[in-house]
Amino acid sequence: MRPIALALWGLVxxxxxxxxxxxxxxxxxFHPLVGLSGVVMLAMAVQQxxxxxxxxxxxxxxxxxxxxxxxSALLAIAVLVVPPNPSFSDLAxxxxxxxxxxxxxxxxxxxxxxxxxxxxxxxxxxxDPELYQGDAVRISxxxxxxxxxxxxxxxxxxxxxxxxxxxxxxxxxWPTGYQPQADQWMAIEGEMGVERVGGQQRSVVLVERLRPIxxxxxxxxx
Amino acid sequence: MKPAASALxxxxxxxxxxxxxxxxxxxxxxxxxSSTASSGPAALALRFSRPMDRASLASQSxxxxxxxxxxxGGNNPLRLLLGSSQPIHGALELLLRSSDQRGVGLLPQRWRxxxxxxxxxxxxxxxxxxxxxxxxxxxxxxxxxxxGRITSVLPLGDGSGLAIATRQGEGERLWLLxxxxxxxxxxxxxxxxxxxxxxxxxxxPEPLIFAHLSSNRRGDLLVQWSxxxxxxxxxxxxxxxxxxxxxxxxxxxxxxxxxxxxxxxVPELEGLSLRNLPGKPERRQLLPGSRDLSSFCPVSxxxxxxxxxPDFRRSLELVEPGLPPRQLWLGSDAVLSSxxxxxxxxxxxxxSNWRDAQRNRLLEINRQGQIVRERVxxxxxxxxxxxxxxxxxxxxxxxxxxxxxxxxxQPVLIPAASLQLQPLQKAVRQALWLPPG
Numbered sequence: 001m002r003p004i005a006l007a008l009w010g011l012v013x014x015x016x017x018x019x020x021x022x023x024x025x026x027x028x029x030f031h032p033l034v035g036l037s038g039v040v041m042l043a044m045a046v047q048q049x050x051x052x053x054x055x056x057x058x059x060x061x062x063x064x065x066x067x068x069x070x071x072s073a074l075l076a077i078a079v080l081v082v083p084p085n086p087s088f089s090d091l092a093x094x095x096x097x098x099x100x101x102x103x104x105x106x107x108x109x110x111x112x113x114x115x116x117x118x119x120x121x122x123x124x125x126x127x128d129p130e131l132y133q134g135d136a137v138r139i140s141x142x143x144x145x146x147x148x149x150x151x152x153x154x155x156x157x158x159x160x161x162x163x164x165x166x167x168x169x170x171x172x173x174w175p176t177g178y179q180p181q182a183d184q185w186m187a188i189e190g191e192m193g194v195e196r197v198g199g200q201q202r203s204v205v206l207v208e209r210l211r212p213i214x215x216x217x218x219x220x221x222x
Numbered sequence: 223m224k225p226a227a228s229a230l231x232x233x234x235x236x237x238x239x240x241x242x243x244x245x246x247x248x249x250x251x252x253x254x255x256s257s258t259a260s261s262g263p264a265a266l267a268l269r270f271s272r273p274m275d276r277a278s279l280a281s282q283s284x285x286x287x288x289x290x291x292x293x294x295g296g297n298n299p300l301r302l303l304l305g306s307s308q309p310i311h312g313a314l315e316l317l318l319r320s321s322d323q324r325g326v327g328l329l330p331q332r333w334r335x336x337x338x339x340x341x342x343x344x345x346x347x348x349x350x351x352x353x354x355x356x357x358x359x360x361x362x363x364x365x366x367x368x369x370g371r372i373t374s375v376l377p378l379g380d381g382s383g384l385a386i387a388t389r390q391g392e393g394e395r396l397w398l399l400x401x402x403x404x405x406x407x408x409x410x411x412x413x414x415x416x417x418x419x420x421x422x423x424x425x426x427p428e429p430l431i432f433a434h435l436s437s438n439r440r441g442d443l444l445v446q447w448s449x450x451x452x453x454x455x456x457x458x459x460x461x462x463x464x465x466x467x468x469x470x471x472x473x474x475x476x477x478x479x480x481x482x483x484x485x486x487x488v489p490e491l492e493g494l495s496l497r498n499l500p501g502k503p504e505r506r507q508l509l510p511g512s513r514d515l516s517s518f519c520p521v522s523x524x525x526x527x528x529x530x531x532p533d534f535r536r537s538l539e540l541v542e543p544g545l546p547p548r549q550l551w552l553g554s555d556a557v558l559s560s561x562x563x564x565x566x567x568x569x570x571x572x573x574s575n576w577r578d579a580q581r582n583r584l585l586e587i588n589r590q591g592q593i594v595r596e597r598v599x600x601x602x603x604x605x606x607x608x609x610x611x612x613x614x615x616x617x618x619x620x621x622x623x624x625x626x627x628x629x630x631x632q633p634v635l636i637p638a639a640s641l642q643l644q645p646l647q648k649a650v651r652q653a654l655w656l657p658p659g
Contacts, residue, residue, distance in 0.1 A: 110544020
């Protein structure tokens with residue numbers, strides 16, 4: 001049973017690497033490492049199978065069904081068959097949104113070309129809402145539910161994997177009557193405005209065009 | 223107890239001890255920086271060792287005099303932004319008191335903050351010229367010996383020094399004068415009113431045919447120069463930190479470093495190009511047409527350009543990242559200089575009409591290209607080649623003007639709210655602002 005379980009888990013790693021499933025879990029530079037691990041596991045499975053065959057020739061009729069390995073194999077099959085569908089919004093609600101470091105910002109980047117991450121970094125490094133009032137905004141992200149206010153548009157930043165994911169979000173003034181659904185991916189066009197919340201000014205995206213989009217192939221940002 | 227178990231227990235105790243010490247350690251202020259690139263007259267950027275409670279910072283901290291201000295940002299970094307339309311007339315005192323998000327208090331700190339730039343002037347002295355600085359008490363401090371002529375002065379953008387081109391006998395010489403000055407100080411630690419000058423040192427050994435200088439807010443210096451022996455133009459770059467280097471760039475005019483650093487504007491035959499400085503990926507963005515860079519706005523990537531039209535008219539354009547240039551003014555007057563507030567919300571334009579008895583006009587134009595104010599500089603001539611400069615902290619312009627019939631020019635302050643001329647009684651060849659450190 002052990003070679004089968006090993007082969008199935010090797011297959012999980014290889015298939016996840018080739019199909020892009022890893023984009024939901026890991027930062028791009030680590031993908032080849034995972035793929036390589038899958039190949040090594042497949043090789044180990046072959047080696048184990050050959051060893052098992054030799055030993056069964058010496059001792060015919062002996063079969064080893066280990067319950068643990070069987071459970072592991074079933075789990076691997078489930079992972080292969082059922083595609084992952086994580087809730088980034090749930091994950092984000094349990095993570096700190098502190099950015100570890102402020103990247104150097106390119107202020108010359110036209111506002112409409114700034115990603116949601118660029119905007120968040122810019123607003124955190126220079127939180128002066130009036131500087132950006134009227135700037136064109138063209139961003140995409142998932143609806144990030146907020147416990148104490150309207151939902152934001154968010155992204156997850158990862159350095160390595162979901163374990164170190166940092167959620168970031170931009171306040172959005174949603175169209176009147178529109179109820180954004182948590183985890184729904186959206187593309188938003190509009191402009192940056194200023195609103196006063198709790199006596200403090202902050203930047204807010206004023207929506208002009210809103211359209212649901214499928215989850216991008218690479219949803220995690222570095 | 224076995225040694226391994228003792229070591230493990232010791233480690234656990236040490237970790238617990240460290241955790242408890244760190245838990246009770248008060249938050250620290252890691253960085254405090256003054257900036258004028260903001261939507262108000264000045265701003266302070268604060269970075270703490272841990273996320274702070276912004277509400278407690280806003281309610282417990284005090285600013286004297288009580289200028290309107292607001293605290294911006296999530297919890298770290300934070301920004302103290304002074305309200306617009308309130309010029310700063312003296313040093314401010316900031317008492318910082320707050321607690322972090324767990325309620326641990328920051329040790330109160332008292333800071334003095336003076337973001338106002340100082341006035342620099344090239345002053346005639348006997349047969350020569352000298353660079354002088356106006357101190358906070360109004361007195362003038364000599365910064366250099368008397369040179370035959372001071373052809374160019376450029377304060378480094380971080381206020382850490384001055385690049386000076388002088389002419390004495392044949393050829394120009396290029397000098398660097400380091401300065402020690404601060405816009406911020408812990409109360410009782412010294413004085414922000416004092417500027418200390420370092421030793422004047424030559425930047426290039428040989429006499430030059432010409433030198434064009436440019437700097438950015440980081441304090442980098444770019445010099446386009448040529449020496450008789452070379453017969454060609456050379457571009458030297460002195461980064462604030464690091465070794466000087468020569469840039470292989472061909473330009474059809476004077477190059478300018480971008481105020482925020484990292485790139486420069488290069489005039490080329492096809493137009494103005496934007497290029498990255500060494501250390502960043504190579505980039506060239508071209509704005510075609512016959513245009514000159516007139517001045518930069520304090521905020522992020524905005525600048526004023528003068529466009530030359532085939533019928534000899536000129537226009538002033540505001541360029542913003544990702545947008546086509548926005549024409550603010552068009553006319554046949556000569557554009558002597560321009561200046562810009564924030565991202566181009568207010569623009570000042572100094573014009574001269576040679577056909578109308580050299581009539582000089584100062585215009586204030588808004589983003590829509592409407593003339594908001596106009597002042598005819600009746601009885602005044604503009605000192606050639608001296609640009610207009612805007613001080614956002616006092617919200618006033620600085621011009622070097624010569625009263626018609628007078629031998630010497632003088633610095634003239636012009637409040638942006640009224641455009642009334644306020645000449646200073648000082649004979650100068652050139653007056654400019656020295657940014658605070």
